[in-house]
Amino acid sequence: MSTIIFLSFVIAFFLIMAEQFFNLLFRGYAPFISTRPQAIDKIVADLELPGKAVVYELGCGKAPLLRALSRKYPQADLIGIENEPVPYLIASIQANLAKTNIRIKRKNLFNISLADADAVYCYLNPKMMAKLEKKFLSECRNGAIVISYQFPMPELKPEKILEVGEGEKVYFYRIKK
Ligand SMILES: C[S@@+](CC[C@H](N)C(=O)[O-])C[C@H]1O[C@@H](n2cnc3c(N)ncnc32)[C@H](O)[C@@H]1O
Structure with a gap:
């Protein structure tokens, strides 16, 4: 046995x-590599969202941005999307044990709708950001914020670039329609 x-x-x-x-x-x-905690702190300090914002972390891993946001925005709808089973399980267990306002979904991030997003956070790679750029432009509403750690999108001009460490950048985009 x-x-x-x-x-x-x-x-x-x-x-x-x-x-x-x-x-x-x-x-x-x-x-599956995590955003540095110091970078997360700086992004959260910089971000101004409505109290009931809908925020997606695409390829959430252990969902570090959502966990930090859940403390600042307890009324927000925080959604982590992850396709790999191990990080999905870790993030789900952490979110449930801590009784947070975070929902983790096991899905391919290219197959979800972002129509209700106020903000989207990504730490992915250049190839995925190029593919996602089209998705953001077609699905996100006017004024939605897209934040990418380390990897800019090829066409869209960032509204702001935050230096969060040596050679470490966070790109903030505002979707305009
Ligand atoms: C670099 S890690 C970032 C994890 C976390 N967002 C962070 O910042 O610490 C990228 C994550 O995206 C997930 N991922 C990659 N491709 C994906 C896809 N197509 N759908 C969902 N998740 C994906 C990986 O499994 C991994 O956990």
Whole structure:
């Protein structure tokens, strides 16, 4: 019995690793690396949102931005989107245990609607930002804010660039329609 349980864990581990490898290599998806906590603090200090804002963290990992925002905006609707099972589980457990206003969804970020977003946060990669730029322009409403850690979008001009460390930049965009 214990051998079967052990083997199930080993198989599950290899399936998860294989999926992650495939996503990184063949789909060009960003890996699971967290935004530095000091950068999160500076972004949150800089951001002014309505109290009931709808905020998405696309590819949320452990959802560091949403966790910081939940303290400042307890009435906001904070939604984390994550496709990999391990970060999804960690973020969901943390959000539930702390009884926050954060909802974590296991989805591909390219397949969700951003029509209700007041703000969107990303720490992804240049290829994903180029693809997302079209999605932001077609789905986000006028005035929505898009924030990208380290990776600018190819066409849109940032409204502001925040230096949060040595060679570490955060790009703020305002969607205009
Ligand atoms: C660089 S990490 C950033 C994590 C977190 N947002 C942060 O700032 O600490 C990128 C995350 O995006 C997730 N991701 C990559 N491609 C995705 C996709 N197509 N749909 C959903 N999540 C994705 C990865 O699994 C990873 O957890």
